[in-house]
Amino acid sequence: MKLRSLFSFLSIVVLVLLLLSAGGFYWLVARNPVRVLSSEPRTTPGAALFVPRQAPVMVSLLLNPAQLETFQLVATPPAERRRVREELDQLKQNLLTNTGLDYKRDIQPWLGQEITLAVTSLDLDHDAANGQQPGYLAAIATEDPQQSREFLELFWQKRAIAGSDLVFEQYKGVKIIAANPPAGDRDSVATARKPKPPSYRLQLQPLKPLAAPAPTRTLASAAVGDRFILFANHPKVLREAINNVQAPDLSLEQSKVFTQAIDTLTQQRVGLTYIDVPKLTQLLDRERPLTTSAQRPTMANPTIAGDESSLLKQTLVAGFALNQHGLLAEMALLSPGGATTAFAPPLSQPIGALQYLPSTSSLSASGTHLDRLWSQLSKGLASYETVSQLIDQPLRALQDRWQLDLPNDVFSWVKGEYALAMVPPDSVSANGTLRPDWIFAAQRPSLEVDQQAIAHLDDLAKQQGLNVGPLTMGDRTVSAWTRLTADRAASQPLSLQASVQGVHASVGNYELFATSVAAMDSALKAADRSLVAVETFKHATTSLLKPNSGYLYVDWDASRPILEQQFPALKVLELAGKPFFNRLRSLTLSSYGAQSGVQRGGALIQLKGTA
Incomplete structure (x- = not known):
């Protein structure tokens, strides 16, 4: 064996x-x-x-x-x-x-x-x-x-x-x-580790101490x-x-x-x-x-992180309980010397921005103060290269699609509610790559400088050569960012082709952004069948503690193809835990706040066949 x-x-x-x-x-x-x-x-x-x-x-x-x-x-x-x-x-x-x-x-x-x-x-x-x-x-x-x-x-x-x-x-x-x-086997290991003879070509090279063989x-x-x-x-x-x-x-x-x-x-x-x-x-x-x-x-800091930052000394502990909806985890992240800044989670129920996320959302994140959250994430995860890549990679894909610096151009003015969702694409690209659509809903800021930041998004689109103009969707007019290209087929007059890069709408107290017309249409029509009404999401919001800072929700079957495409190593993990991943239904994470050097949070792992 x-x-x-x-x-x-x-x-x-x-x-x-x-x-x-x-x-x-x-x-x-x-x-x-x-x-x-x-x-x-x-x-x-x-x-x-x-x-x-x-x-x-x-x-x-x-x-x-x-x-x-x-x-x-x-x-x-x-x-x-x-x-x-x-x-x-x-x-x-x-x-x-x-x-x-x-x-x-x-x-x-x-x-x-x-x-x-x-x-x-x-x-x-x-x-x-x-x-x-x-x-x-x-x-x-x-x-x-x-x-x-x-x-x-x-x-x-x-x-x-x-x-x-x-x-x-x-x-x-x-x-x-x-x-x-x-x-x-021992002989093969010894041969592989046998040091090579030193070189004597022009002059003797100083001999380095030989490494002891590994156990x-x-x-x-x-x-x-x-x-x-x-x-x-x-x-x-x-x-x-x-x-x-x-x-x-x-x-x-x-x-x-x-x-x-x-x-x-x-x-x-x-x-x-x-x-x-x-x-x-x-x-x-x-x-x-x-x-x-x-x-x-x-x-x-792309050069040196600093001297023994407390961020490099954190300890994570998680306790697991069996819940009627799945496996409920309670987690605590400890920083030495109480280094974590105390903050109380503000939410006792799901936020209103979730009403614009359709039930087909395969991945979503919701909460408040996205500006503060991003600042905490960028600092807290900076020293953990592997984890940072998990966040940076999808963020870069979305930035490339929208041609925006999201932290500076968007996150900085989101000081109220926000909800972000990945929805299935209408089609697969010519090379077989899945390109999901995204919906972003944010509470309209009250400060004039933040409102100007929203208006500045249209200026940024124009600087990138995009056309900014109105688009009628049912009884509502939205703003579309399109790229116009001329196309002349054989024996046909010159025609213009419009490729939608993004859609923006102001609805009630919220600003909505989407990567396609279809995604914006699903957001505007989500009120009757939003993510909040999805059974697995409701189970998560009732199982996780309150107050909290919002939810990160993953519908496994719906997001699996896209996640596998973005993170190839995921397929290896799935193979090792095949029985679990075949039964996995959804995963929901939440933060319960921080005090005295301890950040607390929870997770609900729902499985197929559970209530």
């Missing part, structure tokens, strides 16, 4: 089963007088005692996967239960491919109430010269210590029969078993006490985990940041994620040196 298979399986158990089971949880608890879950569910992963305090990521499932599977099957329509059961069985059996082990016979009888996965370090030997090899740890709770130890013995017996070279080690009273890679990838396990069995990608990870138990101050469980993060979560939960944001960024971007986190180029 490959190491990748083990950790891929456990990740799926923690994430996919948790997500797929959300609807069934509500069904059982609401209808059964005997609570399926404890009235006081565990709030802190017990395995945090094994995880070092400097760990970049930890993800925990605080329930037995069998409970979640039961919930999901109950929530699934009867006609689909067989297919869902087969998918779940296939996920579980992926762990045991080519091992001769059976999940129901060898694992399920002893599996307990927690599965925790962690990236323990960015580099096992802390030597950037030989590349990064992160440390991975899986801690699995056991309800039957004897059976779980028998499982480990059977597991390693089958590895030995298959030809693996087993290594046994007794470390501080704990038995560690590891399997080294086959000799052929060899392997698989190791240990049974610690009567509560957990551990798996890791190197015995060193297990030795450090044992040290953390015997010296608790070294563990994440005793970390002040971790305990503070846990205390910020107020809702009951069945899952937990802990992320050291800058370390995760380094993990995702392998080309970035480990020692240069304070000197990264940013959106605000």
Whole structure:
């Protein structure tokens, strides 16, 4: 069995089963007088005692996967239960491919109430010269210590029969078993890392110190006490985990940041994620040196970000609860020393600007004070290149289409309500590229200088060679930005072709902008079938806490083709979590404000088949 298979399986158990089971949880608890879950569910992963305090990521499932599977099957329509059961069985059996082990016979009888996965370090030997090899740890709770130890013995017996070279080690009273890679693999790694001879062409070059070889990838396990069995990608990870138990101050469980993060979560939960944001960024971007986190180029400063900005020290923690509409997440982003500026979220209900977003909107963002929000985003995400690109890329596409500097020409005057939506395009371009339409609604500003900024948009359009003129749509006259081109076909008189680049309308107390006539028409007619009336959006607004700062809403099926086109790496993620993405219905995010260095927010992940 490959190491990748083990950790891929456990990740799926923690994430996919948790997500797929959300609807069934509500069904059982609401209808059964005997609570399926404890009235006081565990709030802190017990395995945090094994995880070092400097760990970049930890993800925990605080329930037995069998409970979640039961919930999901109950929530699934009867006609689909067989297919869902087969998918779940296939996920579980992926762990045991080519091992001769059976999940129901060898694992399920002893599996307990927690599965925790962690990236323990960015580099096992802390030597950037030989590349990064992160440390991975899986801690699995056991309800039957004897059976779980028998499982480990059977597991390693089958590895030995298959030809693996087993290594046994007794470390501080704990038995560690590891399997080294086959000799052929070790030889190939050594050959690949063998240093090249120095050059002596014209003169001797000074010899550089040789980098130590990176730790060899392997698989190791240990049974610690009567509560957990551990798996890791190197015995060193297990030795450090044992040290953390015997010296608790070294563990994440005793970390002040971790305990503070846990205390910020107020809702009951069945899952937990802990992320050291800058370390995760380094993990995702392998080309970035480990020692240069304070000197990264940013959106605000393309040269150097500055000295150890507090933005580079943030910690994200998220607790997951099962909701009648899906999986409800409560999130907190901590900044050191209370660096976050306090602000109270202003909204106790969805804003009026949403009435101009049609029900076909595949992606939308709504709230107030877009000028302030953009300023916070540009500063807060400047040091995180990977995340910044996710925002910059679609923004650049929209700027190129409208030929505007959106932050300066539009965002700066939006101090009231706003709503932005991506709607499906009427057609596909000649090269097969999807080009969605956009609708933007903003509350008309009261200051004269901001009103002049709106009028200045027409001047900018004219400077780009666009024609600005009235266009009648039903009983309403709007302003259209068009590009005129002359076209003469064979034996035909000269004709003018008008290509609409944008449409602007003033309606009530709002200014509307759209990238096409069809999009503007759908915005003007959205009152009777707006996004606010869509079932999934209503469920999100009733599930997420209030007051809040607005909503970011994604209809997965509708936006999927366009998102895959914009972000090709998304297809790889979908392949890894296929069962989840096939059932994903929508995702909604919201911010609950900030105080004393903590920014709070929430998310609702809705799945097909839930209420």
